[in-house]
Amino acid sequence: DGGITQSPKYLFRKEGQNVTLSCEQNLNHDAMYWYRQDPGQGLRLIYYSQIVNDFQKGDIAEGYSVSREKKESFPLTVTSAQKNPTAFYLCASTLRTGVGNQPQHFGDGTRLSIL
Amino acid sequence: GESVGLHLPTLSVQEGDNSIINCAYSNSASDYFIWYKQESGKGPQFIIDIRSNMDKRQGQRVTVLLNKTVKHLSLQIAATQPGDSAVYFCAENGEGTASKLTFGTGTRLQVTL
Numbered sequence: 001d002g003g004i005t006q007s008p009k010y011l012f013r014k015e016g017q018n019v020t021l022s023c024e025q026n027l028n029h030d031a032m033y034w035y036r037q038d039p040g041q042g043l044r045l046i047y048y049s050q051i052v053n054d055f056q057k058g059d060i061a062e063g064y065s066v067s068r069e070k071k072e073s074f075p076l077t078v079t080s081a082q083k084n085p086t087a088f089y090l091c092a093s094t095l096r097t098g099v100g101n102q103p104q105h106f107g108d109g110t111r112l113s114i115l
Numbered sequence: 116g117e118s119v120g121l122h123l124p125t126l127s128v129q130e131g132d133n134s135i136i137n138c139a140y141s142n143s144a145s146d147y148f149i150w151y152k153q154e155s156g157k158g159p160q161f162i163i164d165i166r167s168n169m170d171k172r173q174g175q176r177v178t179v180l181l182n183k184t185v186k187h188l189s190l191q192i193a194a195t196q197p198g199d200s201a202v203y204f205c206a207e208n209g210e211g212t213a214s215k216l217t218f219g220t221g222t223r224l225q226v227t228l
Contacts, residue, residue: 004158031214040123042204042218043159050214058215090158094214101147101166101208104216106158 003027006091006107012115013078013085021076021110023091030096032074033104036060037088046089049074050096078112086113123202125223134192136222138205143186145207149216150179150190153202162190162203192224200226 004025013019023032031050035043045058049068063082068074074093078085088111092104128134140148146167151159165172165179165188172179178191188205202223206216 006158033215035218040220042220045215048215092158096214101214103149103161103164104214105161106151108158109156 004091004093004105004107006089006110008110009108011110011112013112014115016080018077018079019112021078021089021091021112023074023076023107025072025074025091025093025107027093027095027105028071029093029105030071031094032068033092033094034058034064034066034074034076035090035092037090037109043090046076088112123221123223125225127225127227128195129227130195130197132195134190134195134199134224136190136192136203136224138188138190138219138222140186140188140205140207140217140219142207142209142217143183145209145217147208148179148181148188149206150177150188151204151206151218152199153204153221155201159204195224195226197226197228200224 007022033048034046037043044060046064047066049055052071055066055068065077088109090109091107094102094104149164150162152162153159163174163179165181170181176193180189202221204221205219209217
């Protein structure tokens with residue numbers, strides 16, 4: 001089945017440690033996104049990529065980094081510079097077309113906690 | 116499962132009744148809107164979308180209404196079922212480029228038996 005796979009489902013980070021969250025899609029979608037979700041808040045955009053080898057900062061990029069070496073993969077690294085990393089992280093993708101917006105489709109998230 | 120919103124507005128509806136979830140969007144330049152459903156511990160699931168050249172769109176048991184004059188979006192769910200219990204988010208495309216979306220904070224729908 002086509003879809004978006006995020007792993008791991010749960011992740012624990014020690015102080016001063018970088019961790020990487022995986023996001024893989026087999027939908028042949030062009031654009032991919034990373035969001036952070038905190039209780040009582042809407043999804044906030046961290047980074048997005050519209051094409052391989054290119055990505056842009058979202059609204060809350062500080063303390064995070066990404067890469068887009070392959071169309072199907074968009075890993076997110078939560079660095080030690082991110083002082084409040086505990087959150088639910090969601091990856092999404094969408095097909096870019098010439099006829100306007102298309103809905104974003106989401107994975108089932110990674111819950112990151114601090115040890 | 117994880118809580119996606121501890122202090123969200125909550126709508127309680129009896130099974131079989133119709134539900135109406137409202138959303139006020141912020142950007143008058145937005146021309147594309149989406150409703151998502153999120154169950155505990157899962158990612159948002161696409162329900163229905165609407166473009167600004169329409170004011171109503173229907174799906175299976177769901178209808179989205181768009182009022183651009185007052186920047187208001189609503190999701191109507193007919194014959195609400197226990198499986199409809201979830202958090203519902205609206206999203207707008209805001210800047211209108213790069214398929215970026217701005218999400219509302221969500222409404223929790225509780226279906227009572």
